[in-house]
Amino acid sequence: MGYVAPLAVDGMSRQPGTSEATETRGTSVGRGATISVEGVTKTFRLARGDDLVVFSNLTLDIAAGSFVAILGLSGCGKSTLLRLLAGLDAPDNGRVALGDGMTQGRPRVGLMLQQYPSLPWLTVGQNIGLALASRNSARTKRQVRERVPYYLSRVGLWGWQHAYPRELSGGMLQRLALARTLAMEPEILLLDEPLGALDALTRRDLQQLIRDLHAAEPRTFVMVTHDVDEALAVADRLIVLGPPGTGVLYDSATTALRLDREELVRLLQGTRVTFAAGTWSGYAPVHAAAIAHGVPGYDLWLGMSDQERCAALRAGRAAGAFFTLPALVGVLNELADLDPVIIHVFSHPGASTSCEHMLVRPHARTGDAWRWALPRGGLEEAIVQRIDGEAFPDRVVWYPDRAECVLALGREEADACITDVTFAQQLLPWWRRWRLRWLPLPDTVWPDLWCVLVVPRRRLTAEPEALRHALLALTRDASAAAVHTAGHVQYPDASRSMARLRDGTLAAAFARWGGGRLPVESILSERCRG
């Protein structure tokens, strides 16, 4: 039962010779239909005028009679995919083909939704009857009446045919929806989070029921869910969808890699973290450019365990990989011979280090495929290049080390530096003393994450070295370049430094500061004790 050995259970092992079986069954139900999605692109126009690319060049084959679970967090396009399969939406590009092409016409598709599972103005029996009648207009009313109890008993709702949906419990409603979908006698069943709103016990019952239904008459089942356990419990084949535009991250049928529950959860969490970090707004242009230059774009594996990602990089299966900052420190030695380079840093306002992701590409010297995507210096340098010289102070600088940026201001090498909002917030206690002010960046891709920190000339007379120490104490999420150059640097964890910010140690220290030498000792001793 369930997800044992995807390659073996999945339809790939079932030979496409099952049509005889279909004939011999003698019923109108076949063994399901194949689904093939070829190069499908789907874009939604957002309210503010941008396009959200949900799928770009998505290709997927689902064998007849298989049970596929599509996993993904909300917003990744699961439901959109189902709507495409159901024929409710048309793709912008590409083709969605159902059936093997030998049978006449489009296979019947049943769609079951979590919300509005049934028509409330009809009784349970009428709901099923409606589905039955739809399937074949030649059926007489009497035939419909005779078939209704059959489907009711299949889902355990026998005796409820005269009840109205509002008189049923949540679990019974889903049973009704299942019966209604079955009554359409579809060759493909599409289940859109069918058990999302149910309690654990009912859910388990229904999972068993769905499983049994599939076993009894193996139609093609495609179920969308965000619940790893549910997917593992019911499906033969798992597909994990990444955030919009990335497509399939993992497909148990096309890769030899087996993920257990923990790894699947981690994979999903990886998509969540990168979502939350606003990473994908930064990732999308890189990705688009990669495709434009013929580089395999989205085998940038994310969410896998760090070892797996290392292995993927080493084997050349991925053009790049995402690492969190602490993880990168851990594996940098291991990757040393690959000559990796950090090409992109994703940061998040108010984020801890765990939210910070880096895109690492191996063999930096041998290929410059990514150089056009972003300047070597990463996001900040890209921003510097885009800045309108007239609207901003003359000398805007960026250094890999953010503290170094501020120090450059102090040395009067620059009029302004680029920083992210987090760092600007961490400098808050010093704003008045240094007369910092910040300007939002004009029309950049990441306006919410980045700003220009402007320091008026004068002040910052403190000892550069002491200032540097203090800044380092503040910037736990130190810049990517620092990690790159010194892989063994121990980074204090973010929560502790945030706590120090909150409990006022720093504020107090700086309040006592008279503008001369910074009270570095007191800060550092706090750090040691912490």
Next chain:
Amino acid sequence: MKTITFGLGGFLLVLLLWGGGAVYVRMIRTDLPPATLERLYPLPHQVVAAAAELPWLEVLHQAWLSTCRVLLGFCAAAVVALPLGCGIGRLRAVAEGLEPVNDFLRYLPVAGFSSLTIFLFGTGDIGAVLVVFLGTVFHLVVATADAVRRVPTAYVDLGRTMAYGAVHRLRRIILPAAAPTVFDNLRIAVGWAWSYVTLAEIMGIQGGLGHAIEVSRRYIRTDQVLLWITIIGLLGLLSDQVMRALGRRWFRWAT
């Protein structure tokens, strides 16, 4: 029991305000003789007395006349508005073509039209029916279109996956789903219909309860005017209750 007590209390309060107001006005208006004042500002008991002397066969006749006009105008409006509303609600082309016009017409004052209809169609039934029709049809179109639009997409999708055609989908899914809201709007429209029929009859249509109001006013029978108004109010309430009961009976699932 409690609600009945409170309801009666409300009625008593209205009667008290009325009586008190009438007595007060009679006291302060010294420019008219007492007999005239009594006619102009009747007390509740005078209205009851007027009710007693009213020729009830005549009342029934007038009420029947008004009811027929309401029903005819209202049904005509429903017959026109429901398909139109469905079209606007479901088909973009129809919506783009008709909605601006309808929105414009909706804000034209029906009271202004009523004098025009009398001028054009005479003082017969046609004018009254037309006023009722004009008064309700545009609002019904908007309300129906809105109700049809608000049918959850999931229901429509359900129909589409069942491979129903557009006509079937409309009949089996969209109309039943929108029906309770549409019916509710019809119920409200009946209330308007009563207002508009009275208006038309006061403006000069012959016969009907509104006309009776106008006649009584001409003879300075304020007590009778109040009586007619009460009768119209009761008829409106009755029609509303009938519609409500029907709605509850037919659309039990929506409550």
